[in-house]
Amino acid sequence: MQAIKGTHHSSIHERDLFWSKEAELVHWETPFEQVLDFSNPPFAKWFVGGQTNLCFNAIDRWLESQADEPALIWVSTEVEQEKIYTRRQIYQEVNAVAAMLAAQGIRQGDRVLIYMPMVPEAVFAMLACARLGAIHSVVFGGFASVNLAQRIDDASPKVIICADAGSRGGKVTPYKPLMDKAISLSTRPPEKVIVVDRGLFPFEPVPGRDLDYATLRKQFDGVEVPVTWLESSAPSYVLYTSGTTGKPKGVQRDTGGYAVALASSMQRIFNGQPGETYLCTSDIGWVVGHSYIVYGPLIAGQTTILYEGTPVRPDAGILWSLVERFKVNTMFSAPTAIRVLKKQDPALLKKYDLSSLRALYMAGEPLDEPTAQWIADGLGKPIIDNYWQTETGWPILAAQPGIEHVQTKFGSPSFPVYGFDVRVLNEQTGEDLGPDEKGVVAIVPPLPPGAMTTIWGDDARFVDTYFSSIPGRKVYSTFDWGLVDKEGYWFILGRTDDVINVAGHRLGTREIEESINSHPAVAESAVVGVADQLKGQVAMGFAVLRDSAAYADPAAAMKLEGDIMKRVDEQLGPVARPARVRFVTALPKTRSGKVLRRAIVAVCEGRDPGDLTTIEDPSALEQIKDSL
Numbered sequence: 001m002q003a004i005k006g007t008h009h010s011s012i013h014e015r016d017l018f019w020s021k022e023a024e025l026v027h028w029e030t031p032f033e034q035v036l037d038f039s040n041p042p043f044a045k046w047f048v049g050g051q052t053n054l055c056f057n058a059i060d061r062w063l064e065s066q067a068d069e070p071a072l073i074w075v076s077t078e079v080e081q082e083k084i085y086t087r088r089q090i091y092q093e094v095n096a097v098a099a100m101l102a103a104q105g106i107r108q109g110d111r112v113l114i115y116m117p118m119v120p121e122a123v124f125a126m127l128a129c130a131r132l133g134a135i136h137s138v139v140f141g142g143f144a145s146v147n148l149a150q151r152i153d154d155a156s157p158k159v160i161i162c163a164d165a166g167s168r169g170g171k172v173t174p175y176k177p178l179m180d181k182a183i184s185l186s187t188r189p190p191e192k193v194i195v196v197d198r199g200l201f202p203f204e205p206v207p208g209r210d211l212d213y214a215t216l217r218k219q220f221d222g223v224e225v226p227v228t229w230l231e232s233s234a235p236s237y238v239l240y241t242s243g244t245t246g247k248p249k250g251v252q253r254d255t256g257g258y259a260v261a262l263a264s265s266m267q268r269i270f271n272g273q274p275g276e277t278y279l280c281t282s283d284i285g286w287v288v289g290h291s292y293i294v295y296g297p298l299i300a301g302q303t304t305i306l307y308e309g310t311p312v313r314p315d316a317g318i319l320w321s322l323v324e325r326f327k328v329n330t331m332f333s334a335p336t337a338i339r340v341l342k343k344q345d346p347a348l349l350k351k352y353d354l355s356s357l358r359a360l361y362m363a364g365e366p367l368d369e370p371t372a373q374w375i376a377d378g379l380g381k382p383i384i385d386n387y388w389q390t391e392t393g394w395p396i397l398a399a400q401p402g403i404e405h406v407q408t409k410f411g412s413p414s415f416p417v418y419g420f421d422v423r424v425l426n427e428q429t430g431e432d433l434g435p436d437e438k439g440v441v442a443i444v445p446p447l448p449p450g451a452m453t454t455i456w457g458d459d460a461r462f463v464d465t466y467f468s469s470i471p472g473r474k475v476y477s478t479f480d481w482g483l484v485d486k487e488g489y490w491f492i493l494g495r496t497d498d499v500i501n502v503a504g505h506r507l508g509t510r511e512i513e514e515s516i517n518s519h520p521a522v523a524e525s526a527v528v529g530v531a532d533q534l535k536g537q538v539a540m541g542f543a544v545l546r547d548s549a550a551y552a553d554p555a556a557a558m559k560l561e562g563d564i565m566k567r568v569d570e571q572l573g574p575v576a577r578p579a580r581v582r583f584v585t586a587l588p589k590t591r592s593g594k595v596l597r598r599a600i601v602a603v604c605e606g607r608d609p610g611d612l613t614t615i616e617d618p619s620a621l622e623q624i625k626d627s628l
């Protein structure tokens with residue numbers, strides 16, 4: 001790993017030289033004057049004075065060499081449709097959407113919220129925003145009205161683009177009614193809602209507010225919209241993520257730094273070349289989708305596959321059939337998807353010609369060793385576990401075959417990626433730890449190009465949340481535990497905070513608790529993440545009722561549990577629904593009133609709850625055990 005180490009070293013110690021070279025991978029309309037301005041830490045401004053545009057780099061720049069090559073392949077096993085767009089066709093679609101947004105008054109810096117399933121119109125909408133310098137905020141389709149309303153209030157979008165519905169596993173999930181409900185809950189409603197009507201779920205447009213995408217699209221057919229050149233630090237998008245408070249954080253990304261990080265990582269981490277094909281099975285609502293379904297592959301001159309469907313329909317060979325049909329070179333998925341496949345016929349892994357595929361990358365949650373081994377054996381391809389967060393925008397830890405081929409170790413996302421001065425620190429003293437010592441994974445600022453620049457509208461929260469938790473050091477905390485072994489391989493050992501990871505989806509337990517607590521029968525609740533074979537973790541809820549006698553009858557308790565789950569579904573979406581909600585008369589707390597989550601998790605997982613000297617009432621923990 002000499003070359004990886006060398007690259008990493010120069011990215012930190014010869015920063016200006018290193019990054020000015022990487023910056024050559026993207027088009028700059030105006031060259032930058034300074035590589036990094038870190039005069040106001042921890043705020044970093046990359047490529048100061050340079051002007052560029054994400055849409056130009058993804059589309060226009062490749063028109064000369066690849067206008068008629070496929071650039072976006074959409075496959076939906078949900079609605080049984082497929083469509084291939086060349087770069088020229090994407091150019092036309094994006095221009096038309098940019099024109100329709102401009103006609104609604106969208107200008108540089110305005111926010112556009114996108115609430116869409118995995119359809120090409122969602123990609124066009126994102127790129128159209130980028131073209132205009134408008135800031136998009138894509139909300140994952142699995143989120144429901146309360147989540148949506150919070151995001152609308154925080155981002156105050158002028159326009160929202162949504163679909164009538166999505167579909168998952170053959171079941172239609174309406175989006176438009178959730179959007180209407182969210183807007184009614186919101187204190188900062190948009191002026192216009194543009195609806196992509198897929199004909200999946202009938203709805204009544206709201207007069208004066210709702211506009212039909214297809215009608216507008218026709219109106220602006222053939223219109224070209226000039227690129228708005230943006231200073232490198234101008235925000236490109238805001239993507240909300242869960243934290244330990246009930247209020248989601250709007251992760252803000254810049255323009256130039258992000259373009260450079262993606263172009264660079266597409267070569268050095270994903271080892272790819274222009275003209276290749278990339279399949280990422282994430283969702284455009286997540287950071288992996290932003291970076292490696294939409295922007296990364298397109299900026300790198302590759303073809304991207306947008307897949308609407310599950311990994312097991314029509315059968316568990318669907319993903320591999322896509323690899324064969326479209327000669328996929330790079331694939332990116334999540335451990336949960338592979339764990340789902342593990343339950344299916346392993347012969348399906350061998351049924352298709354996967355000779356085009358170089359490697360399978362996986363991220364979003366810990367990749368357990370048995371799953372890694374199973375898929376590596378089944379595919380006979382390198383499995384590249386990579387570790388990152390919504391905040392960082394691209395991998396912090398990964399093997400980097402574009403720099404050097406190294407032996408990977410199952411269970412480890414390998415080594416620090418260049419640009420990330422990542423450390424394992426003692427959470428109490430802030431000291432750097434040695435081999436095999438567990439501590440908090442932290443990044444010494446400046447964060448590299450492509451990482452978040454701040455929390456949308458709240459610089460103070462950015463500093464307080466991320467740079468103030470490690471004593472004596474102003475470093476960025478990932479809120480993950482980790483260690484580095486004697487050979488230099490990194491391991492991620494779970495969260496230090498109350499964030500849980502269900503099937504690769506990051507959820508704040510506080511948000512779920514708030515939703516449960518909003519039920520009139522509930523006095524208080526605790527939600528914890530419990531180990532699960534398939535999903536990595538599932539949420540388990542424990543609720544104290546206002547009047548437990550009223551629900552003493554098991555049938556009444558069962559109905560209440562169902563009602564509470566339904567409420568969470570409606571407010572936050574099915575991704576946040578706890579596996580069970582159990583009723584107890586008290587939660588195990590410390591004498592100072594803090595819920596002993598770790599002890600609850602241990603009991604739920606059948607482990608020893610450990611040190612209980614601070615517990616106020618030991619019987620509360622017994623009750624948790626009995627309720628399981």
Ligand code: AMP
Binds near residue numbers: 386
């Ligand atoms: P998100 O921001 O939703 O992408 O979630 C980021 C969190 O997911 C990280 O802080 C980790 O807790 C977890 N995570 C992501 N990738 C990995 C990985 N390769 N191994 C272990 N944990 C991961």
